[in-house]
Each structure stands twice: as structure tokens, then as C-alpha cells.
Amino acid sequence: MPLRAAGPSTDRAIAALKALLGARATDAAAVCDHHSHGESYHTPAPPDIVCFPATTEEVSAVLRISADWRVPVVAFGAGTSLEGHVNAIHGGISIDLREMHRIVRVSAEDLDATVEAGVTRLQLNKALASTGLHFPVDPGADATIGGMTATRASGTTAVRYGTMRENVLGLTVVMADGGVIHTGTRARKSAAGYDLTRLFVGSEGTLGVITDITLRLHPRPEAVSAATCAFESIEGAVETVIATIQLGIPVARIELLDEATIDSVNRYSKTSYPVAPALFFEFHSDSQRHVADQSEAVQALALERGGRGFAWATHLEDRERLWPARHTALYAALALRPGAQAWTTDVCVPISRLAECIVATKTDNAGAPFPICLVGHAGDGNFHLIYVLDPASRAELDEARRLNERMVMRALAMGGTCTGEHGVGIGKMAFLEAEHGAALDVMRTVKRALDPDNRMNPGKMV
């Protein structure tokens, strides 16, 4: 177990950090409180000090102070984490990377870019506007690229463009002892040594602090179309997704929303989708005819499975209303119940089991004493629940815990994973043994080897 940073050594670390960074190191209560939590139900836990380094060298200096005084370190990005990753449960130093917000390099010729960890995905896409390229990984929140890398984020477009796992080419990482390493290269593929890039992608700050990221970019599609389709039943919607994937139709987005989610979105975003299970689609291609071919094929599949016809969002402005409506699902769910807090969870299963998993989960959920919204990146076999809880109610929290555990264990029994994209943090730690068995010991061996003092985001993940 990590040491709770003892008072005197923490005080010395704080003094050293203030000497290093001046006003960019602060133990003001309001700042520490802001860095005590993400967007989740987990109990906030403030750090002892928050640092705002501006360079990899400064992060390295912070890590050396952490090593000198054996004080824990937690990396912090946009604060949109859903599983308590950024809560400083053993106190110590929160490293806020938002001062590192430079886009270091864009190479349109090579379809790649290097950005600092604090750059957000919308900031990056704005900077790419004139290049004909985009960075499609899209977890909903305007997260930092550093946070997305550290949690192996994905989102609505992963079915076509992959997750952060597929889209990170290389990293700069500050190790526990303050050493700086560079992983990967700008080559598209390499067989030269262990894949450290992929080891750090998804490591949630427990092995090192990521300070810059080299990303793959993608050509903006020449042709795009989007549509929504309501279904008679959620099984029909999910079966449409399964058939689409099995046929290899390269949909760019295929998102599932249950009727509760549609209802909450309509209220929150002033939209008027039919209150029924729905799929939201997007098709991308280098060719208009190919987009038409894809959408015709998917429409036929939907109609055979209880789809009530496609409503097209052909104009850019219509599409630009559609996806924000989808992305506000979390806030729309919260608005269902004033004063409520969201417990958001996700699982991912092999696609053939998705309908069964969702139907059984919805049956479980039917008697819950709070609203539950279901949204899913269904093309990946991944779906989310939002439990809209009264945070003061122990009974509701216990019920959410029970429902979450039932869903996770069902997903694992189907060959799936306890989290498709939110990460482990605090919230999913209890399930790693069930998912990984003896492989969890190998993860712990790697952790001890790279962070022998257990200072890097201690008490999380492994």
C-alpha cells in the first residue's frame, strides 16, 4: 500500500514545488478542491498541492521532488474522468497539464501531429481545420489528449477509426524518477522492441506522466451522411447493429440510445426524436457513391428489424445538431432529476452477445428506484449506463453498486470486459481480478518494476 504522505515530508515537497514553480504551484483550498474529483460519483479527495508545469522539464522536476520526499503524484487533464482516476486518494501532488496546451507540430503530408498533453480534442480539431485532416477519436467530453491517452479513450467513431490504442504513434513520458523517455516513432508501424507506447496508453498515470503525444490524423471524409432511426424494440436496434458489423459495412458511427435517453435528450436539447429506442448513424467515405451504398445497405437491414425509417441529417447544420444532442446525454440524464449525481459505467462484449447483454441488463434495471439511461457505441459492443442518483441516499448507492456488479459480471461471463472505454480508476478495480486472473499479477509486477515506491497515482487500477 502507498504511504499516505506524512506531514513533514509533504510540507517540504510543497516548499520545494513553490520554489520551483512560484505561483504555478498552489495549495489554495479552492484549487485543491477543484482537483479532488472528475465527473463521477466517487468521494472527492483533494491533493495537498496542485502544480501547473509548462514543459516536460518542469514535469520532470516535479517528479524528482516527488521522489525526494516520497509524495504521490496524480496527473490531471480536463477533469472529465468517470471512474475517479484523478481523485488524490492518498493526497500529494496533482499535476494539472492544462498549461501544456501547445500543438507542437502538424504534418499534413504524413497525417500525424504532436501535441502537448493539455491540448483538448476540440482545440486540436480547430487547429486542423485548414488541413483537410481531423482527429476523430471522440469520447464526448472535450477531454485533453493526455487524459484520453491515459485512459485509452474511444467514443462514437471508434467503430471506424479505432480508439486511442490505434491512434497514438508515440509518447513522451516522465517516469517516476523524473527520467524522460520517448516511445514509438513517426513510422506507421514498427517491430523494434517492446510496445511501450501501448503499455502507457491506458495506464491511467500509474506508470508515468504523459507530456506529449504523437497522433495519427485522418483525411476528413469527402462524403458524409447521417441519419437517425427509431425502432419498435431495443432488440431490433441492436440486431441491426450486429448485422451491419457482421457484413463489414464500414459505418463511421452507429450509436444506440434507449427510450429513456431519447426522452431526456429531447427535454434537454429541445429536440423531438420519437421516444423509442433509436440508432444514430454516420457514414463516411472518399466517395459519394460509397456513402450512398452504405446507407442503402443499412436502411434495408434496419427495416427488416423493426426500424421505422431513416430520418436524414443531410446538411452540415443538421448533423451539427445531431451529434451534440448525443454528446449531451450525460447532462440530459442529470437534468431528469434536479440535485442528482450521475454514476456512469460501461461494459463491452463480443458483438454477438450485445442484444442479450442489453436486454438482461434492462430487465435488471427495470425496478430501480432512480432513472437509468442507456447509450452505447453499439458497433463496438460497448454500452454505458447512467444511474441518476440522489447522492445522499445510501440505499440508492447500494442499489447502483448491485446493478453495476451484475452487469459487469454478466459482461465478463460473455467474454467481455468490465470497461470498454471509461477506464478502471477506483470504480472498476474490484473487477480486475475476475477479468484478468493471473495476468493481474503480471500487471502488478510491471507496476512495481517501473514505480517501485508506488508514487504514481497510487491506489488506482492494479
Added chain:
Amino acid sequence: MPLRAAGPSTDRAIAALKALLGARATDAAAVCDHHSHGESYHTPAPPDIVCFPATTEEVSAVLRISADWRVPVVAFGAGTSLEGHVNAIHGGISIDLREMHRIVRVSAEDLDATVEAGVTRLQLNKALASTGLHFPVDPGADATIGGMTATRASGTTAVRYGTMRENVLGLTVVMADGGVIHTGTRARKSAAGYDLTRLFVGSEGTLGVITDITLRLHPRPEAVSAATCAFESIEGAVETVIATIQLGIPVARIELLDEATIDSVNRYSKTSYPVAPALFFEFHSDSQRHVADQSEAVQALALERGGRGFAWATHLEDRERLWPARHTALYAALALRPGAQAWTTDVCVPISRLAECIVATKTDNAGAPFPICLVGHAGDGNFHLIYVLDPASRAELDEARRLNERMVMRALAMGGTCTGEHGVGIGKMAFLEAEHGAALDVMRTVKRALDPDNRMNPGKMV
């Protein structure tokens, strides 16, 4: 440094292995010689004994014997390695996995399969014939899936379908102490813990022995077309590749062959391609119209860059002649010079630097006293040289070493990697420091943590 297995303990390990496996453990000289090398120029090094385990449990028992007597272990698949990975340079136990050749499970609904490590890629694709699916990763040789996983192999189709990195979902691995772990799940994505799957993919047997692999499969494309195009200059050919990738045209294969390679292929495969730099293309889609759109777009790019027009291989039998001709390039090169041996090397660079890298490399090569063939998975920025050497000539080996080093250092200076797909083995070890810097120490830390006795393929990679 690894221990060279001392005589007495090796003798005891041999006795224990024979007691365990009977005739499936042999120290017959002919068998040990067969397991002393792959298909490369590196000095053969026989193991002390070769084992043919049939199950993961037997591999685990072999590893426990290796641990008891501190004897090295080298995993062996089809023996098609190009960088000396399988040479038993410190003696010990060669584990030949060809007895583990079962296709454990195919799930057409989920587009995945689990196979034992000794299954070859052609065997797998034959077994998939009735499913409408295929496993597209295609390194040329009929390698085992275990070997392809261990070397992070790719090949002609990686530009569209990715490498083994993108196509392995999970693994069973026997660790140095004989413990068995399962990495990954059958879910398409996961954010649950360190990505051990990717850590073992490309680890070349230095961290554990892979015994089964869960793979992504892909729908066989509804529409396929293939073509060749000769060019006035190799620059024109490479510039066509670069433009194709930059425009995001989803070619399935885009292979570069220089005039020396075309000449050797014509002689060996009785083909009659114009003796000029050439591109070999393949287009895949779910739609015939999309294949037509892609090929028209690429033809236009080629014509603008000195392409002399496309020769189409529209019928299946024509395509089935085209790609074997490409895949025999290594044997065709060897046939240029009876008694010669091939030194095969590869690098990979950002696509914008590919033309410059190839032209400079060919300028270097022009004065070489032996034939050199260039073939490339150009869409990935990856190309290969085959030095066709007199193995008895120290001068030729020295010249090959000098040329190889110049090419690798040029690729690294361009932001590339010392090997795109062949792996490190013995042949590229000297370049890892230049490529990875301090990250190499992190790789070594991981290696020591997971294989503290340095028994897993010692003397390789890190």
C-alpha cells in the same frame, strides 16, 4: 548476460524433458540443426534439445524444467524468421510449437477466432473458406500465427487491415516460471488495465511463450480488383503511393518493386512484367462501385507521375498469379546467384520521406558487389532490401553490414524505425539504443521484472 547453460544442469534438464515428453523431446543432431536458424544470414546456433509440446500445460511443464535447471528457452514456429530470432545462441531448449496446430474456435458472428500458436496463416485461411471471413495479415511466408504475433508481423495488406498489433485481441502466454496467463478479452476494445496483449505482441519470445492467440477476422471483400503499373522512375512510383495515402484512398495493397526485383521475379516465376519500377495494387470494398472509384482515382494519380498505364488482373486466377509472384521475391532474388544467401533487412519511415529514403538508399547500393533487390509495403512507408551474398565472402558481408547501417541510420534520422516488420532478433539489436534512447532502459526493466533469470530467448532484442 545470460548464463550459457552449464553442462550438468543442461543434462538434467534434457533428462527431465525426455521423461516429460518421450519422443517429443529430442537432442538428435539433425533436429537441433534444423532448429538452429531461420531464413537469414545469421550464424546458426543449435539448441541442446528440441521439444514438441502439444498443449499449454506441456509448455508450462517445459518452462518449469527450464526454471529448475536455469536453462534458456527459445520458441520456434515455421522457421521463417529473418533476423535470427530462433537461433539458440546460448543453447538450451527450443520449443517447437508446430504440434499445437488446432484451430480452437471460429466465431463468424463476432469476426474472431482462437488458434494455437503453431497454426499457419494459410491453414487458418483454408479453415475460414466457408465462413465468408479471412485473416488478412500476410507477411509472405506461411509463418505460424504464434511467430507472426511474437514478431509483430505485417505484410502486404497492413495498409488496410493493420498489423498483428491491431489484429490480436488476446493471448495465452506461459511465463518464465511456468505460470499461465490470459491477456485481453473477446471485446473489441477495453480500458481495463495495462495492455499486456500489446506488450507480448512483438516481444519475440523474450518475455514468455505465446501458446494461443485470439484474432480479429475480416469479411472477405465483396468486390476486389488488382492491377500492376510500371513507372518511368522509382520516384514516380513512390510519389504515387504517397499521394494515394495522403488522399485517404483505402487501398488494400500497394506494393513497390524495383527493376531488379521485377527482373528476378520474371525469371523465377515465368512472368513477363516490364522491367521497370512497378506498383502492384489491390482494391477491396463492400461495393463494386467503390472499388471502381478507388481504382480510377489511383490510376489518375499514377498517370500524372509517370505511370505507363494499369494492367488489370480482373479474374481470380490472374490475381492468384500476381500475389504469389510478389511473395516469391526472396526466392527469386536468391535464384539470381546460385549458392548465394540472402541478407534481408527492412526499415519504415514517415510516408513523406519515403521517396527520399529510397532514392538515397539506391544510390548507396549502386556500387555494391552483389545483387540487391528492393521490395516494399510502400503504403506503410516500409521497404525491404535483399542483399544476395556469397556467404563465404567476408568482404561482401562487411559491405552488406555497412549498407544496412547507412540505411537504418538514415531511416532513424527521418523519424522512422530500424525495422517495420521483421523484428529485432540479433540483427537489429545494435540499433535499438539509437532508436529508443532512454526508453530502452525501460524495456530492460520490464524484461528483468518478467524474466529475472534471463532464460527467455536470451541475448535477443534488449
